[in-house]
Amino acid sequence: QTCALPIYDGLAAGKGVVIANDRSEAALALKDMLLDDRFGKGKVVVEEYLTGPEFSFMALVCDKQVWPLALAQDHKRAFDGDEGPNTGGMGAYSPLPFIRWEDEAYALEKILKPVAEGLFEAGCPFRGLLYGGLMKTPDGIKVIEFNCRFGDPETEVVLPRLETDIYTVFSAVADGTPMPELKWSDNAVIGFVMASRGYPGKYSKGYEIEGVEDALSDPDVKIYHMGTSLKEGKLVTAGGRVMMVIASGKDLQDAHAKALAATGKIRCDNLFFRRDIGHYSL
Numbered sequence: 001q002t003c004a005l006p007i008y009d010g011l012a013a014g015k016g017v018v019i020a021n022d023r024s025e026a027a028l029a030l031k032d033m034l035l036d037d038r039f040g041k042g043k044v045v046v047e048e049y050l051t052g053p054e055f056s057f058m059a060l061v062c063d064k065q066v067w068p069l070a071l072a073q074d075h076k077r078a079f080d081g082d083e084g085p086n087t088g089g090m091g092a093y094s095p096l097p098f099i100r101w102e103d104e105a106y107a108l109e110k111i112l113k114p115v116a117e118g119l120f121e122a123g124c125p126f127r128g129l130l131y132g133g134l135m136k137t138p139d140g141i142k143v144i145e146f147n148c149r150f151g152d153p154e155t156e157v158v159l160p161r162l163e164t165d166i167y168t169v170f171s172a173v174a175d176g177t178p179m180p181e182l183k184w185s186d187n188a189v190i191g192f193v194m195a196s197r198g199y200p201g202k203y204s205k206g207y208e209i210e211g212v213e214d215a216l217s218d219p220d221v222k223i224y225h226m227g228t229s230l231k232e233g234k235l236v237t238a239g240g241r242v243m244m245v246i247a248s249g250k251d252l253q254d255a256h257a258k259a260l261a262a263t264g265k266i267r268c269d270n271l272f273f274r275r276d277i278g279h280y281s282l
């Protein structure tokens, strides 16, 4: 029996959304928020309970103009099989075979473009990156959230597929100069985030990382540094999410195999990563 989603309408340190699986769970959450004032005096918003795979649809916006970027999906749970606590993202991939072009066209025409137009009409025109956190439900594409920034770690797998010069693209958004055609590589890209053991909870820093050069010997591999630093000339861990290893391949299977091989070359006593990034589409 599906139910609703009580959401505290205010700051709640990331704990304000309750995915209530039945009425009693929803009632408990509402009591907690409205009668026991868990987050202080405030209101709640009750949203529809949605099911289906989530995906990220980012678009560049300049006033009423909207240019969609390639779709991506991230993986928020810490461990393989979508187990464990939520994180800032343990990996991502692009493209998404489970989203049909009709779904993408619907999301662009009925969700992202109307938002840009609505902002313009309301007198607060937007120029930048509009991030749609969407879900493919049995009733069609629905909205989970919007952000006004690039998604992380989705951007790390989307931008490597963009073949058009990024400076010209960003200038078009910022200054209203003509937008070139956005050309996308047919290649797939998958990225694995390597994180400090204990993340997203407590973790230690300062562990030496070796093997980066070796991992980069494959020209289809890139490494983004997220939480590293140099200590006495050695690369060491310096954050929760430490680095993201991405690989490009002719399809998702190929990209996955290359990314996995590259992560296997990184040696560090305190890193873990998910091996099943892309599992929904592999």
Ligand code: GLY
Pocket (backbone or CB within 6 Å): 074, 088, 089, 147, 150, 151, 152, 153, 154
């Ligand atoms: N990956 C989710 C976000 O950037 O909000």
